[in-house]
Amino acid sequence: MKLVVLGAAGRMGRTLVKVIAETEGAALHAAVEREGSLALGQDAGLLAGAGHAGVAITHDLEAAMAGADGVVDFTAPALSLAVARMAAERGLVHVIGTTGFAPQDDAAFAQAAEGARIVKSGNMSLGVNLLAVLVEQAARALGPDAFDVEVLEMHHRHKVDAPSGTALLLGQAAAAGRGVDLAAASVRVRDGHTGARQAGSIGFATLRGGSVVGEHEVILAGEGERIELSHRAEDRSIFARGAVKAALWAKGCAPGLYSMRDVLGL
Ligand SMILES: NC(=O)C1=CN([C@@H]2O[C@H](COP(=O)(O)OP(=O)(O)OC[C@H]3O[C@@H](n4cnc5c(N)ncnc54)[C@H](OP(=O)(O)O)[C@@H]3O)[C@@H](O)[C@H]2O)C=CC1
Numbered sequence: 485m486k487l488v489v490l491g492a493a494g495r496m497g498r499t500l501v502k503v504i505a506e507t508e509g510a511a512l513h514a515a516v517e518r519e520g521s522l523a524l525g526q527d528a529g530l531l532a533g534a535g536h537a538g539v540a541i542t543h544d545l546e547a548a549m550a551g552a553d554g555v556v557d558f559t560a561p562a563l564s565l566a567v568a569r570m571a572a573e574r575g576l577v578h579v580i581g582t583t584g585f586a587p588q589d590d591a592a593f594a595q596a597a598e599g600a601r602i603v604k605s606g607n608m609s610l611g612v613n614l615l616a617v618l619v620e621q622a623a624r625a626l627g628p629d630a631f632d633v634e635v636l637e638m639h640h641r642h643k644v645d646a647p648s649g650t651a652l653l654l655g656q657a658a659a660a661g662r663g664v665d666l667a668a669a670s671v672r673v674r675d676g677h678t679g680a681r682q683a684g685s686i687g688f689a690t691l692r693g694g695s696v697v698g699e700h701e702v703i704l705a706g707e708g709e710r711i712e713l714s715h716r717a718e719d720r721s722i723f724a725r726g727a728v729k730a731a732l733w734a735k736g737c738a739p740g741l742y743s744m745r746d747v748l749g750l
């Protein structure tokens with residue numbers, strides 16, 4: 485499968501180039517960065533520490549997508565939205581790991597998925613997607629009156645969006661377990677005299693610092709006992725391996741909008 489890596493000089497882009505080189509059935513077709521990037525013209529494999537790939541990083545997205553089967557995209561919301569439309573016009577696979585979208589962007593992805601095979605997830609790792617299943621079960625079993633749900637996350641100092649896509653995915657799993665709407669139930673910030681905790685709310689807490697790859701914890705706190713379900717990412721390759729697996733899986737699917745739970749059969 486011929487894959488285009490967007491943001492090829494970024495943290496995830498470089499990891500993806502390495503994982504593609506190691507994955508049977510996947511090949512690096514093109515590597516894209518923004519116009520003016522210092523990475524333009526460099527060999528994507530050498531930049532990623534994966535050996536010579538024979539693919540020079542380009543800013544020409546149209547040319548990069550010509551002849552490709554799919555695009556793997558861990559970049560920024562504006563680019564991912566534009567590329568979803570381009571993937572739809574070409575009937576391509578578009579794997580979207582980018583986070584930080586606005587709620588109204590969902591409609592644009594649903595429309596693009598009429599032509600493209602889109603796999604979109606705030607976290608592409610097996611471990612986090614299994615954790616989401618466990619959180620959903622726990623929230624369903626415990627109910628909102630006896631147990632309060634809080635989602636904590638910590639990431640490296642360079643991360644630009646909050647709460648993380650994973651925290652929102654886990655909050656969504658808790659909301660689904662309880663049969664409530666996350667947007668209505670979530671409390672994203674607490675500051676000053678907040679009053680007592682609102683029953684049934686799903687709280688979020690965000691930490692940023694250093695080089696932390698990604699840590700998430702869902703706490704279900706009751707009277708006299710507390711359940712803590714957590715995941716620690718130690719290496720970005722867990723996300724990249726999930727994304728490449730998603731691309732290979734989606735190639736055989738009809739156009740549509742899929743999640744990592746679909747890919748992993750969870
Ligand atoms: N779903 C998942 O499993 C995971 C998701 N992520 C998400 O992936 C995204 C990227 O993370 P990370 O790799 O750490 O970030 P980086 O900033 O290291 O990489 C992003 C790359 O995309 C490039 N880029 C952004 N906008 C454009 C554009 N319009 N045109 C061309 N290139 C562009 C950036 O270039 P420039 O620096 O010039 O802006 C940069 O090289 C984030 O949203 C993050 O939350 C990360 C890990 C796992």
Ligand SMILES: O=C(O)C1=N[C@H](C(=O)O)C[C@H](O)C1
Pocket residue numbers: 583606607639643647648649650651697698699717
């Ligand atoms: O920006 C990151 O680094 C990560 N982003 C994703 C998120 O927002 O949850 C996934 C992972 O935790 C790393």
